[in-house]
Amino acid sequence: MPIKLLIVGGGRIGGALVAGLVSSRWAEPAEIGVVEPDVARRSELVARHPGLAVVDQPDVAELVAGSSFTADEGGAILAVKPEVAEPACRFIGTAGVRRVLSVVAGMPTDRLEATLPEGSVVVRAMPNTAVLVGAGISAIAAGSRARSFDLQWAEGILSAVGTVVRVPERLLHAVTGLSGSGPAYIFLVTEALIEAGVLAGLPRETSELLVLETVKGSAKLLAETGASPEELRAQVTSPGGTTAAGLRMLEAKAIRSAFLEAVAAATERSRQLAL
Numbered sequence: 045m046p047i048k049l050l051i052v053g054g055g056r057i058g059g060a061l062v063a064g065l066v067s068s069r070w071a072e073p074a075e076i077g078v079v080e081p082d083v084a085r086r087s088e089l090v091a092r093h094p095g096l097a098v099v100d101q102p103d104v105a106e107l108v109a110g111s112s113f114t115a116d117e118g119g120a121i122l123a124v125k126p127e128v129a130e131p132a133c134r135f136i137g138t139a140g141v142r143r144v145l146s147v148v149a150g151m152p153t154d155r156l157e158a159t160l161p162e163g164s165v166v167v168r169a170m171p172n173t174a175v176l177v178g179a180g181i182s183a184i185a186a187g188s189r190a191r192s193f194d195l196q197w198a199e200g201i202l203s204a205v206g207t208v209v210r211v212p213e214r215l216l217h218a219v220t221g222l223s224g225s226g227p228a229y230i231f232l233v234t235e236a237l238i239e240a241g242v243l244a245g246l247p248r249e250t251s252e253l254l255v256l257e258t259v260k261g262s263a264k265l266l267a268e269t270g271a272s273p274e275e276l277r278a279q280v281t282s283p284g285g286t287t288a289a290g291l292r293m294l295e296a297k298a299i300r301s302a303f304l305e306a307v308a309a310a311t312e313r314s315r316q317l318a319l
């Protein structure tokens with residue numbers, strides 16, 4: 045069967061995309077080809093998705109033979125570490141692929157375009173780690189030759205593992221500092237709350253359960269009620285009550301300013317790494 049998508053790099057993101065695309069029926073396992081140098085990882089992917097073709101680089105020509113990878117049809121996802129992204133992208137072009145969706149952090153589209161044959165299309169995405177559980181948020185940006193239906197193609201793929209928004213490429217640094225690093229901020233808040241529960245006298249296991257369910261429940265309220273964070277916070281903050289006392293302390297410790305500066309610092313770091 046001809047494949048319609050080649051995934052170069054079968055690591056965490058590559059593997060999550062295979063799982064999402066198969067479970068959402070975007071493709072049958074046999075319509076996806078994965079290029080992965082690690083033999084153990086190759087076996088793991090095949091065991092998880094019977095019918096998936098997972099090969100090492102030397103076998104790619106055989107894998108893509110009979111498949112059409114023009115700029116209008118099919119394509120490849122580049123899901124390798126930044127340090128090997130350009131050689132891997134050059135290799136994708138050699139294999140005949142003319143449309144690439146890159147999830148490589150910090151690698152600009154013009155550098156990838158320069159490694160590909162003339163006329164090839166690049167779309168760049170910044171997903172976050174929650175794609176591993178199908179609840180990611182990805183921002184996508186068009187390279188210089190990407191057309192509206194290329195963005196639709198990329199959106200269709202990344203929708204299998206979460207939500208997708210479109211931004212101009214220059215905003216991807218801010219996306220990286222906000223939603224790319226965002227899960228780590230939430231994990232840190234979660235850790236701190238668990239410690240706070242222990243300090244307040246709760247057994248650690250109880251504190252963990254209380255905090256994890258609080259985080260999940262709060263996210264569900266935000267997602268399902270349509271109310272803003274401010275409205276939901278006001279609803280649980282009685283005048284002179286316990287929540288007001290806790291929030292006053294967080295404001296006194298400049299929590300808002302800490303988050304503003306954290307996102308600004310991560311955004312700036314993303315800019316520096318791209319130089």
Ligand SMILES: NC(=O)c1ccc[n+]([C@@H]2O[C@H](COP(=O)([O-])OP(=O)(O)OC[C@H]3O[C@@H](n4cnc5c(N)ncnc54)[C@H](OP(=O)(O)O)[C@@H]3O)[C@@H](O)[C@H]2O)c1
Pocket residue numbers: 052053054055056057058079080081082085101123124125126128131132147148149170171172173174224
């Ligand atoms: N994980 C995230 O949450 C996240 C979020 C946003 C963006 N990203 C970006 O996504 C990309 C992949 O991240 P990841 O977390 O999935 O990394 P990963 O788990 O290390 O996966 C990368 C995979 O690519 C393989 N690989 C290396 N060189 C290759 C080549 N020339 N051809 C084909 N495959 C090759 C690696 O094999 P070996 O291990 O044998 O080298 C590894 O299995 C990175 O550029 C990262 O910046 C990741």
